[in-house]
Amino acid sequence: MDPHLIKLPRIVLIGNGVLEKIPEMCREMKAEKNVLVLADSITKRVAGERIREMVKGSLEIVHDSTLAEAGRISKSWKPGLVISAGGGRVIDVGKKVAQDAGCLFVSVPTAPSHDGIASERLSLTGQNGMKYSIRTKPPAAIVADIGILRNAPYELIASGAADAISNCTAVEDWRLARDEQGEYYSEYAASMALLSSEIVIKSAKLIHEKKERGIRNLVEALVSSGISMSLVGSSIPASGSEHAFSHALDAMKIGKLHGQQCGLGTILMSYWQGGDWERIRDSLRELGSPVTAKGIGIEKETVIKALLSAREIRKRYTILDKKPLDREEAEEICIKTGVFS
Numbered sequence: 630m631d632p633h634l635i636k637l638p639r640i641v642l643i644g645n646g647v648l649e650k651i652p653e654m655c656r657e658m659k660a661e662k663n664v665l666v667l668a669d670s671i672t673k674r675v676a677g678e679r680i681r682e683m684v685k686g687s688l689e690i691v692h693d694s695t696l697a698e699a700g701r702i703s704k705s706w707k708p709g710l711v712i713s714a715g716g717g718r719v720i721d722v723g724k725k726v727a728q729d730a731g732c733l734f735v736s737v738p739t740a741p742s743h744d745g746i747a748s749e750r751l752s753l754t755g756q757n758g759m760k761y762s763i764r765t766k767p768p769a770a771i772v773a774d775i776g777i778l779r780n781a782p783y784e785l786i787a788s789g790a791a792d793a794i795s796n797c798t799a800v801e802d803w804r805l806a807r808d809e810q811g812e813y814y815s816e817y818a819a820s821m822a823l824l825s826s827e828i829v830i831k832s833a834k835l836i837h838e839k840k841e842r843g844i845r846n847l848v849e850a851l852v853s854s855g856i857s858m859s860l861v862g863s864s865i866p867a868s869g870s871e872h873a874f875s876h877a878l879d880a881m882k883i884g885k886l887h888g889q890q891c892g893l894g895t896i897l898m899s900y901w902q903g904g905d906w907e908r909i910r911d912s913l914r915e916l917g918s919p920v921t922a923k924g925i926g927i928e929k930e931t932v933i934k935a936l937l938s939a940r941e942i943r944k945r946y947t948i949l950d951k952k953p954l955d956r957e958e959a960e961e962i963c964i965k966t967g968v969f970s
């Protein structure tokens with residue numbers, strides 16, 4: 630097997646009140662000058678302004694998750710360190726601005742809404758309205774303040790939990806790609822990704838009750854999921870056919886939460902893989918994440934269209950290549966799993 634370079638975050642801080650440790654962390658990374666803090670109009674109040682004050686840096690508001698917005702910020706600043714305090718949009722723009730400046734990036738998630746908080750990938754919309762997935766370095770540091778994350782809107786928390794659970798179908802697809810296509814497979818990264826899924830399934834009740842231990846398990850699961858991707862330098866441990874289904878919905882501009890879409894996809898793809906889809910559905914239900922088309926607010930026909938186009942959305946071998954779906958089968962899956970009830 631070819632050797633490959635593994636890049637990982639240097640510092641991962643998880644706990645109550647760890648936001649206050651940011652200045653110390655900057656000193657440790659020798660990145661105290663020209664710190665640019667990014668936030669949106671809500672997360673600036675939650676964390677952005679406090680961080681700016683502590684690091685004596687500048688604060689810029691991120692308006693949308695487009696390449697143009699990242700370009701605008703990159704033109705205005707020459708940062709020595711970029712710290713993003715926010716959700717997916719702010720974090721992905723921050724990753725791009727840090728990449729443009731060639732400086733380190735620190736991720737300070739304000740909601741545990743998906744595993745992008747710790748990953749080396751970013752997804753931004755281009756001028757043509759298409760989403761671009763770009764590989765960059767993993768964040769140099771991740772600061773996950775449980776006190777802040779616990780107070781995020783619950784819908785975002787449940788969405789992050791569903792994103793972690795989706796690793797189970799992603800790893801199953803990865804095994805299939807290894808067996809059928811000779812795809813590189815890392816036992817370690819696969820186990821790590823699966824562990825994230827397992828711990829969230831087992832913590833569903835604690836997460837739903839917003840118990841500190843539940844939120845901590847969820848955050849650690851999302852960070853581990855991001856690290857499993859860094860280990861292989863690809864999103865493959867955490868993104869299989871269920872993510873292809875979600876990307877197909879994105880392409881139709883459905884605009885539901887990433888984790889919610891992936892959660893629905895995980896039920897459907899687990900059924901098609903012959904997995905324990907009922908356990909997945911039950912834990913999503915316990916989390917309060919949608920398990921039906923009606924629950925997520927998507928037309929039945931849209932679900933069918935996404936299932937039928939998922940295979941074409943990305944060049945990654947999955948169960949949809951081994952067992953391509955026709956319309957009748959797509960409908961049958963949705964009925965059998967209760968997604969159409």
Ligand SMILES: [Zn+2]
Pocket residue numbers: 743744792867872887891
């Ligand atoms: Zn995801």
